[in-house]
Amino acid sequence: MLAEQGEDSIILEKGDSFSWNAIVPHMVKNIGDTKSVILIAIYSDTKLDELL
Secondary structure, three states, X not given: OEEEEOOEEEEOXXXXXXXXXXXXXXXXXXXXXXXXXXXXXXXXXXOHHHHX
């Protein structure tokens, strides 16, 4: 998989992990020949009722 954030990019392999600041433009793309699976976990210190 290719992960890009802003001007930074990295090629990830099975078992790799990464994190980023979601307000910076970002993208993840499968550049391999087989299916890839990505698990995304989201954290925010903003309470849900503050968003509504």
